[in-house]
Amino acid sequence: MRSLDESKEILYVIRTLDVLMGSGVGLEAAIHSIAQGGYGVISKDFGELMKNINKGNQMERELRGLLKKADTDGYKRVINTMLNNVTQNTDIIETLRKQGERMEETRTDNVKEYIEELGGVPETLLSIGMIGPIILAILGIAPQLMADSAELFGEMNQSTIMSIVNAGLFLTVAGMALIGLKAHTKDPGL
Amino acid sequence: MLYSILEMFRNEPFLLFLITIGIACAVGGIPPIIERQRRRSIENDLPAMLEALSDSLGAGLGLQQAMMAEADRNTGTLGKMLRETLAESHASSFDSALASFAAKSRSSQVQRVMHLISTAIEQDAPLKDILSNMSRDYERLNDLMNRRESDLMGRAILIVMFVSIGLPFLIAFIVGLFAPRNQGFQLEDFNSSFTMFFGAASLVAIGVSGRMLGRMRSYAWWAPLWMAVSMTIYHVGVLVIGG
Numbered sequence: 001m002r003s004l005d006e007s008k009e010i011l012y013v014i015r016t017l018d019v020l021m022g023s024g025v026g027l028e029a030a031i032h033s034i035a036q037g038g039y040g041v042i043s044k045d046f047g048e049l050m051k052n053i054n055k056g057n058q059m060e061r062e063l064r065g066l067l068k069k070a071d072t073d074g075y076k077r078v079i080n081t082m083l084n085n086v087t088q089n090t091d092i093i094e095t096l097r098k099q100g101e102r103m104e105e106t107r108t109d110n111v112k113e114y115i116e117e118l119g120g121v122p123e124t125l126l127s128i129g130m131i132g133p134i135i136l137a138i139l140g141i142a143p144q145l146m147a148d149s150a151e152l153f154g155e156m157n158q159s160t161i162m163s164i165v166n167a168g169l170f171l172t173v174a175g176m177a178l179i180g181l182k183a184h185t186k187d188p189g190l
Numbered sequence: 191m192l193y194s195i196l197e198m199f200r201n202e203p204f205l206l207f208l209i210t211i212g213i214a215c216a217v218g219g220i221p222p223i224i225e226r227q228r229r230r231s232i233e234n235d236l237p238a239m240l241e242a243l244s245d246s247l248g249a250g251l252g253l254q255q256a257m258m259a260e261a262d263r264n265t266g267t268l269g270k271m272l273r274e275t276l277a278e279s280h281a282s283s284f285d286s287a288l289a290s291f292a293a294k295s296r297s298s299q300v301q302r303v304m305h306l307i308s309t310a311i312e313q314d315a316p317l318k319d320i321l322s323n324m325s326r327d328y329e330r331l332n333d334l335m336n337r338r339e340s341d342l343m344g345r346a347i348l349i350v351m352f353v354s355i356g357l358p359f360l361i362a363f364i365v366g367l368f369a370p371r372n373q374g375f376q377l378e379d380f381n382s383s384f385t386m387f388f389g390a391a392s393l394v395a396i397g398v399s400g401r402m403l404g405r406m407r408s409y410a411w412w413a414p415l416w417m418a419v420s421m422t423i424y425h426v427g428v429l430v431i432g433g
Binding site: 012016019020021022024025033038052088104107108111114115118119121122125126129130132133134137138140141144145162165166169172175176179180183184187190 | 302305330338349365380
């Protein structure tokens with residue numbers, strides 16, 4: 001969930017930092033502005049960072065701590081850029097702009113990839129969701145359908161068969177859910 | 191006839207409960223759909239509005255004047271809201287009118303834009319360039335959102351239709367045909383297992399479809415109804431086909 005939130009918000013954070021710092025606001029004040037809220041998990045992180053800075057901790061140390069906490073590449077890169085700005089006085093605005101452009105391209109690619117990858121989900125879901133119950137339905141009624149052919153197929157216990165059918169149905173639902181999980185894990189975070 | 195239909199559900203209290211809950215939740219599911227349509231229409235109009243504002247600022251107008259001109263031009267929901275906001279701004283400050291506009295839109299895109307505009311005004315940043323950049327950004331974002339919607343909508347509907355309607359009907363047909371009740375087949379446990387399975391499968395199908403389109407929460411309102419539909423199709427199908 002954290003990585004999804006990060007990838008959703010990071011581009012907006014970059015744009016805001018660009019506007020703020022482009023108009024002359026310092027890094028600390030820009031972080032403080034984002035910490036006020038509106039950028040999900042990043043606002044929370046920056047809020048915590050500001051709290052620790054106000055306690056007397058060094059900005060560099062706090063940014064390093066945040067770097068360890070970050071999940072997505074984009075967020076890590078932004079923190080790294082901030083860190084470089086603090087330690088080496090680099091041109092943060094230019095770097096953030098470039099990062100924003102690159103992230104936007106990545107986001108477009110991710111959405112296209114997501115749509116392509118989900119193309120196969122309905123077919124797979126329906127294959128498992130249909131074949132499983134059809135086989136299990138036939139298996140479930142087999143003991144009664146073939147009650148007269150016991151000498152041919154042997155005695156079939158209805159309760160044993162029903163246990164197999166129930167387990168099979170449970171596995172089918174679990175399989176469907178696992179296939180559907182792809183829609184969640186691969187979400188590009190728009 | 192009504193009594194004979196009700197008779198079919200005599201031994202299925204859970205199904206009756208789910209039908210009731212499903213209808214109630216479906217009523218609750220309508221407002222999110224209407225709200226989403228309204229929000230998306232605002233969001234789709236947003237890049238054009240930002241571009242027009244940027245152009246007007248470039249022509250030398252102030253932000254408030256540019257907004258007035260845009261409010262006159264735009265005939266959509268966004269234009270209407272903008273007119274209301276500007277009317278309100280006569281009684282309060284322009285900044286608070288912007289904040290009220292963002293809150294009224296109930297759109298995170300509009301809220302972010304207004305927040306950024308306020309920040310830019312506060313910091314005396316070059317508003318024309320910012321608006322123009324934002325217009326491009328949000329146009330790309332909305333294109334992606336619309337593309338995701340149009341490409342995945344058909345697939346999401348396909349999943350729900352097949353799992354919640356096609357599948358229970360098919361299994362009910364097989365069971366009713368090969369093991370009809372009027373020929374003495376005892377399938378109470380079997381039918382009960384399959385009825386529950388279709389409820390669970392429909393829940394998964396709704397969850398997957400909702401997640402594909404990025405609106406699982408609003409789809410969740412429809413889950414009990416689809417579960418009830420799926421379970422009812424199987425239950426009634428077996429009784430009708432099997433006699």
